[in-house]
Amino acid sequence: MKIYKKLMMLGLFAVSPLTYATSGLVFIHGTGHQTDALSDYWTREFVDSVRQGAASPDNYLVINCDFDQYMWDDAAAGCLAGQLTQFIDSKNINDLTLLTHSNGGNVVRWILSNPTWDSRYPKIINATSRVIALAPSSGGTPLADAVTQGNVFETSLGWLLGYGSDAVKQQQVSWMSSYNNSWLYGTSGRPALPSPFEVVVGSDVDSAFWDSDSYCAGYQYQVALETTQNWLDDCSDGFLECQSQSAAGSVWFKDIQRTAGKEPLSHQQSRRACFNLDTLIRDLI
Amino acid sequence: MKPSIKMASVFALSALLSACQNDEPQAENTPEASAMTVTQVTLLAPASGDLTIDTLAATELPPVNGSRGGVSFSAPITSAAQLVAPTQLEQSSSDQYWRTVSGAELNKGINLAVSQSDSVIRVAPRGDASSGALRHSPAISPDQLRLYKVNKQTVDKSASMIQSMSDPQAMATAGIVDDSSALKLSQQATPGIYQLQVVQPLSANDSYLINVKEKGSPYQLALSAPKRLSSKAPQLAFDLKLSNSDIALSPTATLKQSDGRYHRLAVIKQGDNWQAQLPDELAMPSSNLGLSEIQVDVETRVNGLPLIRTVKTAFKQYVPAAKLKDEASIYWQDNKPTQAVFDLQVASPGRYQVSAVLVGTDAQGKQANILRTETAQWLDADGQVTLSFDGEQLEASGLGAPYAIKALELKDQGQMARLSYLGEAATL
Numbered sequence: 019m020k021i022y023k024k025l026m027m028l029g030l031f032a033v034s035p036l037t038y039a040t041s042g043l044v045f046i047h048g049t050g051h052q053t054d055a056l057s058d059y060w061t062r063e064f065v066d067s068v069r070q071g072a073a074s075p076d077n078y079l080v081i082n083c084d085f086d087q088y089m090w091d092d093a094a095a096g097c098l099a100g101q102l103t104q105f106i107d108s109k110n111i112n113d114l115t116l117l118t119h120s121n122g123g124n125v126v127r128w129i130l131s132n133p134t135w136d137s138r139y140p141k142i143i144n145a146t147s148r149v150i151a152l153a154p155s156s157g158g159t160p161l162a163d164a165v166t167q168g169n170v171f172e173t174s175l176g177w178l179l180g181y182g183s184d185a186v187k188q189q190q191v192s193w194m195s196s197y198n199n200s201w202l203y204g205t206s207g208r209p210a211l212p213s214p215f216e217v218v219v220g221s222d223v224d225s226a227f228w229d230s231d232s233y234c235a236g237y238q239y240q241v242a243l244e245t246t247q248n249w250l251d252d253c254s255d256g257f258l259e260c261q262s263q264s265a266a267g268s269v270w271f272k273d274i275q276r277t278a279g280k281e282p283l284s285h286q287q288s289r290r291a292c293f294n295l296d297t298l299i300r301d302l303i
Numbered sequence: 304m305k306p307s308i309k310m311a312s313v314f315a316l317s318a319l320l321s322a323c324q325n326d327e328p329q330a331e332n333t334p335e336a337s338a339m340t341v342t343q344v345t346l347l348a349p350a351s352g353d354l355t356i357d358t359l360a361a362t363e364l365p366p367v368n369g370s371r372g373g374v375s376f377s378a379p380i381t382s383a384a385q386l387v388a389p390t391q392l393e394q395s396s397s398d399q400y401w402r403t404v405s406g407a408e409l410n411k412g413i414n415l416a417v418s419q420s421d422s423v424i425r426v427a428p429r430g431d432a433s434s435g436a437l438r439h440s441p442a443i444s445p446d447q448l449r450l451y452k453v454n455k456q457t458v459d460k461s462a463s464m465i466q467s468m469s470d471p472q473a474m475a476t477a478g479i480v481d482d483s484s485a486l487k488l489s490q491q492a493t494p495g496i497y498q499l500q501v502v503q504p505l506s507a508n509d510s511y512l513i514n515v516k517e518k519g520s521p522y523q524l525a526l527s528a529p530k531r532l533s534s535k536a537p538q539l540a541f542d543l544k545l546s547n548s549d550i551a552l553s554p555t556a557t558l559k560q561s562d563g564r565y566h567r568l569a570v571i572k573q574g575d576n577w578q579a580q581l582p583d584e585l586a587m588p589s590s591n592l593g594l595s596e597i598q599v600d601v602e603t604r605v606n607g608l609p610l611i612r613t614v615k616t617a618f619k620q621y622v623p624a625a626k627l628k629d630e631a632s633i634y635w636q637d638n639k640p641t642q643a644v645f646d647l648q649v650a651s652p653g654r655y656q657v658s659a660v661l662v663g664t665d666a667q668g669k670q671a672n673i674l675r676t677e678t679a680q681w682l683d684a685d686g687q688v689t690l691s692f693d694g695e696q697l698e699a700s701g702l703g704a705p706y707a708i709k710a711l712e713l714k715d716q717g718q719m720a721r722l723s724y725l726g727e728a729a730t731l
Contacts, residue, residue, distance in 0.1 A: 088592065090367065090719075133376035134656055134679035135368060135716060140376050163615075165481040167401050168429040168512035169565070182481070184593070192395050192617040193594055196530055199390050200619070200714075200721050207387040209675065212378055242473030245485045248423045248518045257478045285478075 039113035041073040041147075042105060043303065044081060046098065048120025048155075048289075049185045051084040059119075064291045068117065071300030079105045085121055086183035089128040089197075090135065094185070098125055099138040106145050114145045115303055119289040120258070121185055123154025123215075124194075124202070127266060130211050131203040149215045150270070150299060153255055153288040156205065156217075157262030158194030160249040162186050194262075204266035215267025216302075218295070220255025221274060222282035223247075234292035257285035270302070339636045344729040346629045346711070352388035354724040355626075356713075359650035360534060362622035364591045366717025368654050373680035377693040379700065382671035386660055386710045388726050394527045396546075397614035398520040400600070402513045403429065406440065406505030412498045414453060415515055416602075416609035420492045423516045424450070424499060427483040431510040440509035442471045442482035447503040450486060453496040464492045483514075494608045515611070521547045522605060524612035528597055531721065534587050534622045538578045539568075539597055545605075545612070554599045559615070561593030568597075587620055591718045595620050621720035625649040625682075627657070627713055633731050639697055640706050640731055643690045652683045653717040659728060660710045661692050663702025670707065673700040679716055706731040 045068075047059040056065060060080065069078045083097035105111060118126050126149055133139045165182050187193065198204075204211040223243055243256060253260035260272070273283040277293035288295065349355045404413055415424065426448065428440035445468035452459045466489040471482045479485075488497075499513070528541040543554055556568040556579040568579040579597060588595055594617040602611050628646040635641065645657055658677030662670050674696045678688050711728035714721050 133378075134374040134658075134677050136370070137372055137374050140374070143376070143378075159478075161478045164425070164479055164483075164514065165427075167514065168403055168427065169431070169510060169563075187593065190617065192393055192596070192615065195393060196594055196617050196619060199530060201719070207385075207390065210381065210384065241467050242469040242477040242485075245423055245467070245469045245487060246474065246477040246479050248487075248516045249479075 039073075040077070040110050041113040041115065042077040042079065042109060042111035043069055043072045043115045043117065044079045044102065044105065046081045046116055046118040046122035046126060047083075047085065048118075048122045049085050049183070049189070051086050052082045055082050056080045060289055061291065064289070064296050067291055067296035068299050068303075071303045072115070073113075077109050077111065081122075085125060086185050088184045088188050089121070089125045090132075090201075091184070095125050095128045096136065099129060099136055099142060102142050103138050106141060112145050113147045114142075115147060116149045117152070117299065118149060118154060119152045120285065121155050121189060123149070123151040123156060123266070124189075126151075127156070127202045127204055127211065127215070130213065131201060143212050146213045148213055149211070149267070150302065151215055151217045151267060152295075153220045153258055153263050153283070153285055154217060154266065155189050155258050155262060156194065156198070156267075157259070157265035158189045158191040159258050159262060160191055161246065161257060162189040163191060164249055166190060191262075198265065202266070206265075211267060216270040217264055217267050218270055218283070218288060219260050219263045219272040220258070220283040220285060220288045221253050221260050221272050223254075223256035223284040224282055234287055234290065255283060255285040255288065271298075339634060339641070342633045342635065342731070344631050344633055344731060346627070346631065346725060346729055347727050350726060352391075353726055354389065354391070354721065356623045356723050358535065359624065359626060359648065360622050361651045362624045362653070362718060363651075364587075364589070364718070366653060367591050367719050368716040369681075370654060371681045373678065375676070375678040375689075375691055377674050377676040377691060377696060379674050379696045380660065380672045382673075382700070382702075384672055386672070386726065389530075389721060389724055391530055392527050393530045393616040393618060394525065395614055395616045396523040396525040397612050398518060398523050399514060399516040400611040400613040401515070404511055404513055405507060406501075406509030406511070407507035409499070409501040409511060410505055412458070412500035413513065415497050415499055415513065416495075416611045417488065417492065417497050417515065417517070418494045418522060418605075418608060418610050419517050419520055420488060420490060420494070421518075422488050422492075423485055423518070424488070425479070425483050425485045425512075425514040425516065426499075426501075427481050427512040427514065429510040429512050431508050433508065438506070438508060438510070440505075440511060443484050443501055443503065443505075443511070445470050445484040445486055447501050448484065448486055449500040449502060450488070451498050451500075452492070453498050458498050462491070464489050464497060466490065496609060522610055522612070524599070524601055524614045526597075526599055526614040526616055528616045529618055531619045531621060532595075534620065536581070538580050539618070540573075541577050541579065541597065541599065542575070543577060543599060543601070545601065545603070548605050550603055550605060552601050552603060554601050557598040557600070559596040559598055560588040560620075561595055562589050587622070594618060619720050621715070621718050621722070622651070623722065624651045624653055624715055624718065625655050625713065625722060627711070627723060631708075631729060638704065639694065640692050641694065642692065643708060645688050645690070646685070647682060647688055647713075648685050649682050652681070653715055654679055654681045655688065656714040656716050657688045657690060658710070658712045658714075659690055659708045661697070662707045662709055663697070663700060664705055665702055671700070671702055673697055673702055675710075704731075
């Protein structure tokens, strides 16, 4: 009976090649204008390790866009939509896994939450099966508020003093609260996102100079870190509070629950092959 | 029938039936669509928590989304998902304050109120454009900072009150990327007034943001203010509370518009709340991008000690540029709703988005969600927007009549503003 079923399945696949899923994996960076995110934002080590867990390891894409802009901007979500659409079309992807870091989660949520903003969005929404969001800035960060206080002189042509960007401004706490309430799905009291948005939360920063674990993409300046922690809750990855990271979607795990040696993931470490993060993702997908 | 053909017939019919106010089903004439009927429904009156538009006004700012192409989308949603009305108030609390001071003031020394021993003081260079040209103030090395306690108007320079310092490079690696320097007060520092001085000579017009952060302070200033404000509103109401104190507050308020400009606002107390007056010339920002902020400052004394707090929240300033008329045409086929056509009254051309949730009824008579549907399209003048109800999604839900439209929302994608929301919109 079992063999008969298997043969039936094989037959179905043989006559109907479009009935099974073609999977794809996409790495989506955070704030910043990337032109070589594979080297400059992620690392080859991390990307190559993670994609080995995908059903089709060669069907992967590393996004390079200008996420210094507001999430809805043509250079941000528009650029992401363009690269995703080309990837979906060229490889007939219908089972898309998006791996985001930091503000990349917001840009993805923008697309998933606003299907009628851009005619390319519905196809992306329909193809997306899951989002794995590493330390997403779903609730913003008080550090964004800190750098945008005072006369920072923004114009339509950009930031004259170069201290921030529209993306930083957007990630102020009350701004993200507003966007979560009006334009983004997935937070409490708002419609659910159309695909699972599974979050990895970084909860602490290990910066002790005598601890070699600090040096996996870690921080050099312990005193400065202790200083900036004054703007953040006790539970934070050094840039984002835990409550911000877990504001949208569902928490897959908090770093110390699953990382090697129960090490916390700082905001830099949550996009690197630190403490087995890469293998945890590889095993999930 | 192909969807495009069906859409065309529906649009043609909707024009013919637009004047029809009869609730009786109207049969279509074409043989192909003989099972299609149309009913008119009157939208339910807004309830508490709903958002409405009264008088329309034109907006002249460039749209954020000026795309002319129409896009529709429909997806099933969890049958038991709660449909929650949008939150209307933004709340924020603060254990910090900030001030803008000049280079001359920093060289002379400025007095700062500190309410606890482990406070942090951040000195961030900012810009000054008062001369017509932008001056970019230089960063200050923390070793140029001096902090002394002020005792009865006398500056006590016998002991520095600094425990540790961070320079701009170190601060940047730790997430504050604005050329800030910071110092942490020593454990011996007691609440009171401190003088902060910069010993390196600064240009008199240099501009600096001084940020005093008192993490974990029992004195948190909480602000509650609207998330959205119509261009028709002459004031912004807000609520203000200082935790662990019942002292009367005398706040000052500043409007920071989305282009970064600051404007001082007059504040008056009305009962337990406050009203910040918005002068006509400040009614709207110069761009649809971003959000405006109200910043409230309080200087007071608690238990005899000086306390200063600054708190802010963001809100969307919008022009009420469109509204839904209170009737809609519902199209039916085989006793199932296929489309809802809404009339939109618009004061400005724009890209308007209408969305809603279609709910049905199960065998036990209980209502449950079927799908969320939305459409966005450019309208140059008054027009119609059609929400389609996907037949397969409806069939898959297993739900039937009576149907209802809930969470009916109108957004302006050009202004990036939510214009109206109706929790219970219509029973079909």
